[in-house]
Amino acid sequence: MLRQALRCHAKLAARLPLRIMHTEDRDDDNHAWMWFGKLAPPHTQLETVPRDALLADMRAHATCALALLVSAPGFGKTTLLSQWRRCLLQASDGACVAWLSLDEADAEVNRFLAYMLLALEEAGLDIDGLSPLARSQRLDEQPQRTVAALLQALARHGRPVTLILDDYHRAECAAVDEALLTLLERGGRWLRLVVSSRNRPSWPLAALRARGLVHELDAASLTLSMAEASQIFGAALEGPALATLHAKTEGWAVALQLARLWLARGSGSAFGLPSFSGRVSEVAEYLAEQIVDNLPADCREFLLETSLLERFNADLADVARGRDDSARMLTRLSQFDALLVPLDPGRSWFRYHLLLADFLRARLPAARAREIHRAAAGWLARNDDLVQAVSHARAGDDTALALRLVVDAGGWELVLRKGIRYTENLLSQFDELATRAEPELTLMHAYLQAKLGKEALALELLRLAHVAAQDTPALKRDYGAIEAVVHVYFDIFDDYERWPVSGNAAQQRIPDDPLAQGIQLCARAVGSLAWGRMDDVMQAVRAARVQMQLIASPLGENYCLMHEALALAMTGEMACSRQLLSDALRQAEANFGTDSSLKGIVGCFWAQHLYWQGEWKETPPWIRDGNATLERTDGWLDVFASHAEVAWRTALRLEGLQPALSVLDDAARTGRERHLDRLVHLVQAWRVDLLSQCGLAAQALQEARAADLESAAAHSPVPGLGWRRLEAVTLALARLALANGASAAAQARLEAAAGVFEPAGLMLPAWRLRLLALVARRKAQDGNVAPALVEAAMAPVVRFGLSGLLLETGPAILPILPDANSEAGQSLGAAVSQLRGWQAHPVRRRAQFSAKEMQVLALLASGQSNKAIARGLDVSENTVKFHLKQIFQKFGVDNRAGAVSQAMQQGLLSP
Known part of the structure; x- marks a missing residue:
């Protein structure tokens, strides 16, 4: 087992302080080597031919959003792009022209976006808060948020920006394609993409071409003419000899450059080229072989050994080769730019042409290749490119080394520091056997699956890691932290009191490990909130926040702020709760950008405060942002529940019944998919x-019986895991009773439940219940409500500005409200006006439509025939006719136009 090989490492780690999270904030200069040769074209001294005709062609199509160069390797794509970049920079002093050379590691979308942002910043684009996130590769989990922030930066710049992507085929994947297509579609006003690739990207090029957005150059366009070939050789090769060479190479740029180097070395003549089978690639291979074989043995060995490195300098080459002469070797090879391409003006970083790299790698003995891969892995890890380091370790058949590199870098903490996509990319380099056999990887995988919402797999991996984790203190510590996180994500709180509730308890349980302490304290806070034990929440979450501040983790501190803010709101400390959320929003923006997923999560709770304060029309942007976040990133019950309730209640009043039902359908689906009962x-x-509320009492009763809400109300003790359900069930059954004229029953239910919540310190739920109880009491007692009861119920509304609770109660509260001329009445003026509007225009009873009926409606509105609708939905025409009949009945119409009109009036379809 590899675990045995790592035992000493684990014991050492157990005695050391935590690998703290602020390592993500190291000086950016430590990472500078990672983008050498990526943000500028190669600094070659080759005899390059000005491609004047091609450059003129590109100038003629400069307004196209996309210029695409597609050909096999060696046709001079990079050279042409370098010349185009020079032309653009010379044409305008203020031109913003970014360059990015891509490789296989960039196929992870956030890595790609990080380099793209740095390239744009290098070219002069102000990317503001995205810069530190890109440099530390801590971009948002949702790439589209990063793209949206970049689009804003382009709009602020307000001038054309050119982004050149060289060797796109090396980084192409679905996620990168999606990001670039979004930039093409939405950034076309400012952004010009220039892309080279060995093959056509998987983009809708035909559609883009039809819109005039694409200019394409292929291999035939890139072939060198006789005149251009003559510029490479000058007087050294003319007439029939040049014609022979041009014919044999078919104008292939790389073959011509190799031939120039071959002839310059005095190794042969153009007439000495043997006959080939018609495959031009054989010419290049032959020439490369002749050149390499004629080098001194030590130079040839250097080329072979460094060919495994994507990019290298003398230091990396020395480490990989186990030698100390790489600087001297690079000096000796300085005249061979066709072999070794310099990447920086100082000629300290180099790479091989891809064709030559493939040629050299095939000739390196396998045993020596493994040694070089392993040595390079160590250098890369020390220089903070863990993904490439692990890749080299795996290529060197050394899984133990790869695992040690991951553990040394933080193990599961990488999910926190670098995010889901980075960790997925890292784990993908290990096969399933290694992932399940090594507990360090198993715990990382479990944590990752929890963040992805996959409960069954996360719990299975936890069980798998549990036995092995007991053998080593460090592993046992890590297991405890991951188990706590997994339980929070999937709302598993049957045994929540086993987690520490205070800083002292956490220190005794997990000595000298602030992150593990902070995580378990947070789990205790969320568990206590789930059980309605508010004093425990405050104690645990404040202790957790101290630990997160100690390790300088803005992410951890932000979660603490959200937990505490929600607990304070439930206990009635509304001003303090709002202030903490305001702090959380500022921190999220400062540390993770204005469009981060974290801000989206905080925004769900901010929308809840806007709701409580009666600012319902301000909630939709926050709700939409929350939707985008929760659909694609992790969350826990509190954020899902807060978001869903605000969304459906505001949708009911602002949009109508059907949109509110859609919100509930989405929330139910989320609950089922994430196993949040x-x-x-x-x-x-x-x-x-x-x-x-919409007067559909019969249907409401049917739903209540199906869900057995009466039993739920009777078996939801407070404090207890069912307090949230008791609040919701009490409100629901009371409204059902009011709809059926059973006002006294509604009053009794509401007041009894409020009396349960108040001793537990759950004041906000009690306030909501008592306001609706006033309405029930007035109806039950023919309008007679004691002033003292009204004053008591209204006191928190007036004191904390919670007019949203009045809006939630509905227009029936109007006769009970304080006189408009009183101080209290004046503070509620806006809410009263809104309630009167709703009283005059109540929510319309709209029929419910199935998902299939909504699809039919949408196609109906677009003017599709029954046959077209059937084809589009893959159903029979008879089925379409059946759905149309149901739609007509629900709308009370007898034709298609009437159905579409009603759908638009009721907000089911956009006009």
């Missing part, structure tokens, strides 16, 4: 609440 139960209650 409490969220599913909340949605069941909210659906009854919604239907009751």
